[in-house]
Amino acid sequence: MFNYSADFPFHRGRRLRKNSWIRDLVTENYVSVNDLIWPIFVVEGENKIEPISELPGINRYSIDNLLKIASSAFELGIKCVALFPYTPSKLKSEKCEEAYNPDNLVNKATRLLKKELPDLGVMLDVALDPYNSLGHDGLVKKNKILNDETLEVLIKQSLVQAESGADILGPSDMMDGRVKLIRENLEKNNFKDTIILSYSAKFSSGFYGPFRAAIGSSGNLKGDKKSYQLNYLNYKEALKDVALDLKEGADMVMVKPGMPYLDLCRQICDTFNVPTFAYQVSGEYAMLSNGIKNGTFDKNQILIETISCFKRAGCNGVLTYFAYEIAKFLKTEN
Numbered sequence: 043m044f045n046y047s048a049d050f051p052f053h054r055g056r057r058l059r060k061n062s063w064i065r066d067l068v069t070e071n072y073v074s075v076n077d078l079i080w081p082i083f084v085v086e087g088e089n090k091i092e093p094i095s096e097l098p099g100i101n102r103y104s105i106d107n108l109l110k111i112a113s114s115a116f117e118l119g120i121k122c123v124a125l126f127p128y129t130p131s132k133l134k135s136e137k138c139e140e141a142y143n144p145d146n147l148v149n150k151a152t153r154l155l156k157k158e159l160p161d162l163g164v165m166l167d168v169a170l171d172p173y174n175s176l177g178h179d180g181l182v183k184k185n186k187i188l189n190d191e192t193l194e195v196l197i198k199q200s201l202v203q204a205e206s207g208a209d210i211l212g213p214s215d216m217m218d219g220r221v222k223l224i225r226e227n228l229e230k231n232n233f234k235d236t237i238i239l240s241y242s243a244k245f246s247s248g249f250y251g252p253f254r255a256a257i258g259s260s261g262n263l264k265g266d267k268k269s270y271q272l273n274y275l276n277y278k279e280a281l282k283d284v285a286l287d288l289k290e291g292a293d294m295v296m297v298k299p300g301m302p303y304l305d306l307c308r309q310i311c312d313t314f315n316v317p318t319f320a321y322q323v324s325g326e327y328a329m330l331s332n333g334i335k336n337g338t339f340d341k342n343q344i345l346i347e348t349i350s351c352f353k354r355a356g357c358n359g360v361l362t363y364f365a366y367e368i369a370k371f372l373k374t375e376n
């Protein structure tokens with residue numbers, strides 16, 4: 043760092059903060075609709091919009107309504123949606139067969155979206171938790187999460203997702219070696235352009251609670267995910283996992299949760315020259331929306347500030363349940 047500024051009164055920092063035109067001229071970052079990926083929950087059936095009590099303001103959409111809301115997001119300029127299924131318990135099993143059913147909910151939804159809105163990016167999660175009667179991201183045997191056996195299922199799951207037209211696959215399962223095997227299998231099957239956005243720095247976190255309710259897995263899950271997700275006390279380990287995922291063929295990486303983990307966003311952006319995203323997760327959404335609801339925060343101000351913080355930390359973009367609201371606000375502002 044150069045320390046070249048003059049002393050007071052020759053230097054007055056407030057000259058460059060005096061009014062909005064000069065602040066705009068010297069701004070280092072800004073937020074636009076291009077920074078947003080919108081995660082959406084999908085449910086079986088027709089003409090359904092189910093509110094999710096743990097995520098006030100967020101709904102599960104049946105595929106027909108998903109198309110409507112995704113079209114309107116696309117019109118607002120949102121570039122990509124990430125789909126998460128609510129799976130009825132009769133389709134869940136210990137072997138997670140539904141994960142690689144080409145006609146499962148997210149694959150059907152992806153085919154429809156890619157047909158009707160070909161220029162909207164679609165991202166799907168590669169992980170078993172929505173389909174697992176035991177609630178974990180991997181197969182379970184005698185209370186252990188099996189790594190290599192899970193990989194076999196993830197390979198099949200990711201291939202049917204690519205076949206459905208998913209543009210981005212997001213391995214969020216945290217099994218060792220998954221990016222390598224998914225990438226090899228995609229290449230082998232001629233899916234050369236499928237993007238992998240790996241959940242590389244994904245921590246075992248208390249901030250995921252509302253999400254698990256939203257996909258209907260909280261009732262299934264026994265224990266925690268600490269044997270595969272990262273320990274939030276560790277920094278170097280997260281960087282190592284990013285390096286490995288990149289070596290294995292990830293195109294972009296993610297930090298998750300978001301706001302409490304900005305130190306890693308900054309370090310990953312500075313260390314690896316790849317697009318880096320943060321996931322402002324369900325617990326962060328719940329905190330902020332409760333604060334907005336009870337008047338602690340001004341909605342638009344707080345939302346733009348949080349996204350700005352991710353940009354300042356170096357991120358290319360953010361997965362956020364607020365994406366639609368933010369896109370609407372940005373549109374009215376401009």
Ligand code: PBG
Pocket residue numbers: 167169170171179214215249250251252253254267322323324325
């Ligand atoms: C699971 C997955 C989770 C989220 C995205 N994919 C939860 C978990 O790991 O238990 C969390 C997203 C959120 O909390 O918003 N593979």
